Amino acid sequence: MEKNHGTFYWSGLDYTDKGITMKIHGSCHCQAVRYEVESNGPYPYQKCYCSICRKTSGGEGYTINLSADAKTLKIDGEEHLETYRALLPPDARQSNHHRRFCRHCGSHLWAWNNTWPELLHPVASSVDSTLPKTPCYTHIMLK
Template sequence: MKLNGSCHCGAVRFTVTAASPYPFMRCYCSICRKTAGGGGYAINLGADRRSLKVTGEENLSVYRARLDDGSLSTGERSFCSRCGSALWLYDPTWPGLVHPHASAIDTPLPVPPDRVHIMLGSKASWVEPEVREGDRCFDDYPDESLAQWHARHGFA
């Protein structure tokens, strides 16, 4: 599925092709929550990095989070330097993928039949996850990838 995305001010626009376009996984880790998650979580999609086309690239900045052990995350979180909108995550550990934030996507996204809540062990105390029947919850990482979730539901 081709996705169109942008920042709030419109200085950065992008397109990307996503085989995993359902916004089903809510991440409550402190990095996602503080850089992109106004509701206490962020939702990342899975897309083909080779298909990423960006206009307004001069307005991009990258943030690499400091981890609990003091090292820098390998993840590169791209955001608009003008308005601060979180746009996507790229991690060279998985060079073929880019993870656009669902909140930056302008294309209508399909509604997931269920959701996965991850990193609940580090959620903020004020966050009350909206867990529905059929949702799965994990204190840390889930037991399946974005691609596996889509395949299990017959979307791949």
């Protein structure tokens, strides 16, 4: 059963307690950037519908994220990365949310927020590893 928490829908599952820890490998479309990160919740579980993800995903109007341990991130091709930090209304302050992408092909690879520095959120479309089946999704930033 899903619970409504304002703009968040939560299924009640704890995605980090399934006994699965795996190394996730990912890359951008042009292969200039490759990454590796460890996750104890390697499920593509979170669908974000915020206005920024809807505009930058290029897909169905949301971004699908995973959860990973930020301190385990290893990057090959870091010199090809750029960061996008949105300006947030009403005062146009810069977001704490860092969206990392390849400066050549534009692939969105992961997101990181300094509010929760231990977490990294690989974008499911950038993951090359075979992932376990997601039992259900968490929908965030719904209107």
